Amino acid sequence: MQSKMKESDPILEVENLSASTDNLPILKGVSLTVYPGEIHAIMGRNGCGKSTLSKIIAGHPSYNITNGDIKFLGENINSLEPEERSQSGIFLGFQYPIEIPGVSNLEFLRVSTNARRKFLNKEELDTFDFEELVKEKLEIVKMDHAFLSRSVNQGFSGGEKKRNEILQMALLEPKIAILDETDSGLDIDALRIVASGIKKISNAQTGIILITHYQRLLDEIKPNYVHVMSDGRIIKTGESDLALELEEKGYEWTDNFIKGT
Amino acid sequence: MVNENLVKDVVKEPYKYGFVTDIETEKIEKGLNEDIIKLISQKKEEPKFLLDFRLKAFKKWQKMKEPDWAALGYKKIDYQDIIYYSAPKQKEKISSLDEVDPKLLETFDKLGIPLTEQKKLTNVAVDAVFDSVSIATTFREELAEHGVIFCSISEAVKNHADLIEKYLGTVVPASDNYFAALNSAVFSDGSFVYIPKGVTCPMDLSSYFRINSGDSGQFERTLIIAEESSSVSYLEGCTAPMFDTNTLHAAVVELIALDDASIKYSTVQNWYAGDEQGIGGIFNFVTKRGKCLGKRSKISWSQVETGSAITWKYPSCLLLGEESVGEFYSVALTNNLQQADTGTKMIHIGPKTKSTIVSKGISAGNSKNSYRGLVKMGTKATGSRNYSQCDSMLIGNQASANTFPYIKSQQPNSEIEHEASTCRISEDQLFYLQSRGIEFEEAVSMMVSGFCRDVFNQLPMEFAAEADKLLALKLEGSVG
Numbered sequence: 001m002q003s004k005m006k007e008s009d010p011i012l013e014v015e016n017l018s019a020s021t022d023n024l025p026i027l028k029g030v031s032l033t034v035y036p037g038e039i040h041a042i043m044g045r046n047g048c049g050k051s052t053l054s055k056i057i058a059g060h061p062s063y064n065i066t067n068g069d070i071k072f073l074g075e076n077i078n079s080l081e082p083e084e085r086s087q088s089g090i091f092l093g094f095q096y097p098i099e100i101p102g103v104s105n106l107e108f109l110r111v112s113t114n115a116r117r118k119f120l121n122k123e124e125l126d127t128f129d130f131e132e133l134v135k136e137k138l139e140i141v142k143m144d145h146a147f148l149s150r151s152v153n154q155g156f157s158g159g160e161k162k163r164n165e166i167l168q169m170a171l172l173e174p175k176i177a178i179l180d181e182t183d184s185g186l187d188i189d190a191l192r193i194v195a196s197g198i199k200k201i202s203n204a205q206t207g208i209i210l211i212t213h214y215q216r217l218l219d220e221i222k223p224n225y226v227h228v229m230s231d232g233r234i235i236k237t238g239e240s241d242l243a244l245e246l247e248e249k250g251y252e253w254t255d256n257f258i259k260g261t
Numbered sequence: 262m263v264n265e266n267l268v269k270d271v272v273k274e275p276y277k278y279g280f281v282t283d284i285e286t287e288k289i290e291k292g293l294n295e296d297i298i299k300l301i302s303q304k305k306e307e308p309k310f311l312l313d314f315r316l317k318a319f320k321k322w323q324k325m326k327e328p329d330w331a332a333l334g335y336k337k338i339d340y341q342d343i344i345y346y347s348a349p350k351q352k353e354k355i356s357s358l359d360e361v362d363p364k365l366l367e368t369f370d371k372l373g374i375p376l377t378e379q380k381k382l383t384n385v386a387v388d389a390v391f392d393s394v395s396i397a398t399t400f401r402e403e404l405a406e407h408g409v410i411f412c413s414i415s416e417a418v419k420n421h422a423d424l425i426e427k428y429l430g431t432v433v434p435a436s437d438n439y440f441a442a443l444n445s446a447v448f449s450d451g452s453f454v455y456i457p458k459g460v461t462c463p464m465d466l467s468s469y470f471r472i473n474s475g476d477s478g479q480f481e482r483t484l485i486i487a488e489e490s491s492s493v494s495y496l497e498g499c500t501a502p503m504f505d506t507n508t509l510h511a512a513v514v515e516l517i518a519l520d521d522a523s524i525k526y527s528t529v530q531n532w533y534a535g536d537e538q539g540i541g542g543i544f545n546f547v548t549k550r551g552k553c554l555g556k557r558s559k560i561s562w563s564q565v566e567t568g569s570a571i572t573w574k575y576p577s578c579l580l581l582g583e584e585s586v587g588e589f590y591s592v593a594l595t596n597n598l599q600q601a602d603t604g605t606k607m608i609h610i611g612p613k614t615k616s617t618i619v620s621k622g623i624s625a626g627n628s629k630n631s632y633r634g635l636v637k638m639g640t641k642a643t644g645s646r647n648y649s650q651c652d653s654m655l656i657g658n659q660a661s662a663n664t665f666p667y668i669k670s671q672q673p674n675s676e677i678e679h680e681a682s683t684c685r686i687s688e689d690q691l692f693y694l695q696s697r698g699i700e701f702e703e704a705v706s707m708m709v710s711g712f713c714r715d716v717f718n719q720l721p722m723e724f725a726a727e728a729d730k731l732l733a734l735k736l737e738g739s740v741g
Contacts, residue, residue, distance in 0.1 A: 058696050059695075059696070060692055061688070061692065062688070081701070082692060082695035083695045083696075083698050083699055085696075086695070086697055086698035087698045092696050094693065097693070098687075098693035099690075100693070100707075100708060101684075101711060102708070102710075102711025102712050102714050103708060103711035107707075108694070108697070108707070111703070112694075112697035112698050112699055115697075115698030115699060115700075116698050119698075151711070168697060172698070
């Protein structure tokens with residue numbers, strides 16, 4: 001399986017990445033390579049740096065890269081603005097999607113989709129054409145049309161917010177999607193909808209990074225690789241059964257790896 | 262908490278309307294005294310009642326003190342260092358637009374207000390005021406067919422002296438306040454609108470005020486009368502060149518609505534605001550008031566205030582007639598070192614009167630933005646209601662916002678509701694929008710127009726789009 005995938009060029013290469021916020025080191029040399037068609041899971045305790053890694057890849061301004069590189073499709077993107085990263089095909093699904101009062105969800109989705117389409121030299125969509133497109137994508141996450149006329153994420157339940165994230169992913173058709181705890185706060189039905197949405201959107205050309213605490217999302221979407229993070233480093237990488245082992249033995253088990261290194 | 266460096270990187274769009282028209286003007290000497298007032302009145306060939314009105318106002322003004330209660334700080338104005346009349350030199354009598362100096366037409370063209378027959382806006386009649394005089398008014402004949410009078414106030418003084426004498430100063434008396442008294446003494450030009458009984462004005466009416474000269478003040482005066490069961494929508498726009506001195510603008514607007522009449526008055530104010538260091542800019546001290554005289558009459562103010570170094574402005578409604586309605590919808594945006602103290606007064610006098618106030622203040626840079634409003638229920642205002650909503654948005658961490666609501670009720674059988682909120686554009690919100698491919702500047706303006714949506718919905722269509730663009734332009738480089 002592995003050798004077949006590596007015939008093509010990687011989508012994302014994180015090379016020995018160190019980063020800090022307010023002079024506090026958070027990442028201490030993370031390396032990770034994602035090839036087309038691969039699904040990677042990153043697991044680890046709260047505060048191990050998983051979410052930080054996802055935000056840095058998306059270009060959050062609060063973090064400084066102190067060492068190492070992030071390459072997307074072979075190009076170094078360390079200094080790109082978040083919007084440029086999104087336009088070129090990097091998607092971050094937020095753990096806590098942000099509420100934006102007064103801005104209609106439909107208009108937000110349209111502007112966002114058009115920014116990506118513009119980058120791809122595709123025709124930008126007017127309100128009517130966009131309505132058609134979004135109707136089709138709403139099916140994927142089983143969302144009601146009424147969500148579109150509300151303000152972005154405002155007053156949405158936890159599950160609705162997460163589905164709105166997957167809707168955005170469906171519209172933006174990213175090359176790589178980093179989904180930060182998309183499963184947290186979801187009941188089992190919502191989890192299935194979200195998981196099936198992710199599967200429908202991804203294909204042999206896209207890469208996915210799932211950041212999660214739990215096995216249950218990985219039961220729905222089977223990863224090719226599982227990475228365990230601790231204290232700003234990836235301390236162990238394995239195949240999907242590593243997640244099962246982790247579920248069984250708990251994170252205390254992984255502490256031994258740190259002692260060992 | 263937004264990244265400071267981002268701000269400095271952003272290219273700043275200069276003030277688009279900052280040019281000066283090079284035109285020969287007729288100016289009188291600086292200073293203010295009885296002779297100057299007589300001279301202005303004489304230049305305008307005014308009847309005696311108006312000269313008396315001016316001189317009385319001047320006497321009152323001399324005894325008054327400049328108000329200092331607003332949350333504003335500025336250098337003392339030297340009223341003797343201002344030119345009170347400045348007009349572009351033109352032929353004595355102009356019979357058609359073809360005779361207007363092409364330079365003036367060009368100026369208004371550049372401002373997006375074409376006046377000539379071929380190019381004029383098709384759905385709006387325009388009165389164009391340049392410094393102290395009205396240059397041209399379009400669609401006069403078409404309006405006249407409906408009995409609508411739309412002309413400069415100077416012309417109205419000549420041709421409709423009875424209406425002027427009857428209504429001028431009845432809503433804002435000369436003694437009302439310091440700046441109203443000053444205006445009453447020296448007002449130069451402005452617009453006059455008269456909608457006869459039962460007429461719905463067939464098109465929007467609009468005045469465009471342009472200050473061109475740096476050392477003269479602009480003191481315009483507008484009077485709108487809507488007779489029984491008539492209605493009109495009136496728009497007002499303002500720009501001025503960039504000078505490093507401050508120019509005084511002290512206007513008075515009076516609206517009168519009789520039984521079942523309605524007046525909608527919308528303003529987009531974009532006077533030059535001064536530079537980033539707060540040098541230059543217009544001092545905007547304006548008294549706007551409407552009188553709902555009749556039963557079920559309605560006056561609605563909507564304003565988008567983005568310009569001026571100082572804004573001091575409280576468009577108000579006197580609700581006399583039973584079941585009359587007053588509305589105030591406002592967006593006030595301040596940036597850099599701008600200061601705005603603006604709001605409204607809703608004075609409920611008649612029974613079952615109703616008022617609505619929606620105010621959105623946005624402060625960016627080092628600016629200061631205050632809402633100041635009065636809601637008063639008089640003894641006879643039984644069954645009257647008011648609803649006020651005042652929201653402030655802060656951009657960056659140097660700007661300030663204040664809300665000063667005054668509520669006075671002498672009538673227990675009335676309702677007053679007040680809601681207020683303050684929010685800040687957070688880094689997380691910006692990052693969220695950016696991480697969806699939306700540029701930083703666009704993200705800010707999306708959030709600002711979202712915040713202002715309730716007010717923009719009240720503006721006439723083209724105005725709403727313009728206001729949205731204007732806000733985005735004003736905010737460029739402001740997020741810090």
